[in-house]
Amino acid sequence: MTTLTRPTDTDASSAGILDRPFRMLTVGIVACVLLIAFEAMAVNTAMPVAAKALHGVGLYAFAFTGFFTSSLLAMVVSGEWCDKRGPMVPLGVGIAVFGAGLVLAGTATTMWTFVGGRVTQGFGAGLVIVALYVVVGLRYPERLRPKVFAAFAASWVLPSVIGPLVAGTVTQHVGWRWVFLSIPVLIVAPLVLMLPQLRGLRGGDAVGEPLDRRRLWLALALSVGAGLLQYAGQRLDVWSLPPAVVGAALLVPAALRLLPRGTFRARRGLPTVILLRGVAAGAFISAEAFIPLMLVTQHGYSPTFAGLSLAGGGVSWAGGSWLQGRPWAEPHRLRLVQAGLAAAAVSVALVALASQPSAPAPLVAAAWALGGAGMGLAIASIGVLMFSLSAPEETGANSASLQVSDALGNIVCTGLAGVLFTVLGTGTTSGFTAVFVAMTAFMVVGVAVCGRARS
Known part of the structure; x- marks a missing residue:
């Protein structure tokens, strides 16, 4: 089978991501991201009902932690697999395992079986997300990668806005099981569109070597x-x-x-790029997890209104990702990361102010729209920088490192936030303020080390 390495800008030099050379692949991978995004938003809505119906509220947290833990393992497996065998098989297997986990969770009769389904989903999702990054690095020329990442971000907008509403309606009128069982039907379309486009795609000089x-x-x-x-x-x-x-x-x-040597010391080049992904994603997502609870308990808003306060962040995230994909942005890639993280730091700091009962709650919606735009600029640009610093045979391992850093950032920041929230008073103003101030500090650290991402 022919070995393909990273394409250059001379390949399909005038084509866009939706033009003929890339159209089917782009639609397929965007559909795949859309599927994962909708599952993430919908499951969060149906999970409390499922746990109650299965008499497993005590195991509720394990349905989330099991997903993240298995996905960590799968990310590294996928990176190795992609570098040594190419992304086609791990992508196909990942989607199939993800669908099997949905079926297992949707047909569960005990909470432990349900948790097993979530663990299976996490493993499939970990395989898929790394393989998708590898596909972007190997199949698209450098000038198109920012646009593909912008399309990834846009894929989260619709699920963020309508996912909870659809899942809530299905859960209430049809049953929580169908939130899980209806999604596997949609898996066929990404597979049919993507996999034929990936035949023969290989990672580089590491092809054929045994897995490490x-x-x-x-x-x-x-x-x-x-x-x-x-x-x-x-x-x-x-x-x-x-x-x-x-x-x-x-x-x-x-x-x-x-992770690359020197990641936690912010060593210049790729190690700092990997570190920035964990710092940015961990701090922002951990802060976001506490905002609905803060709006409900501190300001007396309904859960629906609290959730809608975050919707602007999803839309602006897509907008920031689109902006970094414009041709003028390429020479300013590092500055975009720094500006994006600075905007996200300001937004989390504003949310800390909004945690005071006397603060205007609409401040949260405005702040989160600013933060989402900053994250759209930063996260997509970090992915572009990672590819620019990776040899073709390292694309899988470095894509896995990027996703592992993301997941570790979420684990560390969420764990720290939970400890602060519990120690300083669950549901109190001081507890919320401490969480948001700590996450702001993480973002500021990210802004400070951005300059070290230069090779």
Whole structure:
């Protein structure tokens, strides 16, 4: 089979991502992202009803942590698989496993079976997201990658706005199971559109080499360690200490070895790019998780209104991603990351002010729209920088590192936020303020180290 390396700008030099050379592939991968995005938004709406119906409210958190833990393992597996075998098989397998997890969760009769379905979904999603990044790096010329990332971000807009509404309606009138069982039907379309376009696509000089078992064992240690730390963070009592210690002992060495050398020291070039992804995603998403609760408890708004306050962030995120995809943006890639993170830091700081009961609650919606635009600029540009610093045979491993950093950032920031919220008073103004101030500090650190992303 022919080995294909990264395309150049001479390939289909005048074509856009929706023109004939790329149309079917673009529609397929965007449909795949849309599917994952809708699942993420819909499941969050149906999950409380499912846990109650299965008499498993006590295991509610495990339905989330199981997803993230298995996806961590799958990200590293997918990176290795893509570099050594190409992205076609891990992408197809990932979509199939993701669909199997949805069916397992939707037909579950016990909460443990439901959690198993979520773990299966997480593994499939981890395989898919890394493989999609590898496809972008290998199949699209450099000038088109920002536009593809903008399309990825746009794929989250519709699910962010209508996902909870659709899922809520289905849950109420048809049943929570159909939120899970209706999505696998949509899997066929991305597979039919994408996979034929990926035949013969290979990662580079690493093709044919055996998978690195050492990295796979490190990935297993990373995911188990992350799971133990999340479990300990949910308990916060004397019995949480042993799993916390064991989890840290597994996670920290594995993370140091799986991510590029110097990542946690912000070493110049690729290590800083990988670090920025974890800092940005972790701080912003962790802050977002506490906003609806803050609006309901501090300002007395309904859950629906609280959720809608975040909708502007999804739309502006797509807008920021679109902006960084314009031709004029390429020479200013690092400045876009720095400006985006600065805007996100300001938005989280404004939310900290809005946590005071006397503050105008609409400030949150305005602040989150600003933050979403900043994240759209930064996250997409970080992905573009990662590809520019990666050799073709490293695309899979570096794409996996980017996603692992994202997931670790979420785990660390969410865990810290949970501890602050619990220690300083669950549901109190000081608890909310501490969470948002801490996440602002993470963003400021990201702004400070941006300059080190230069090779």
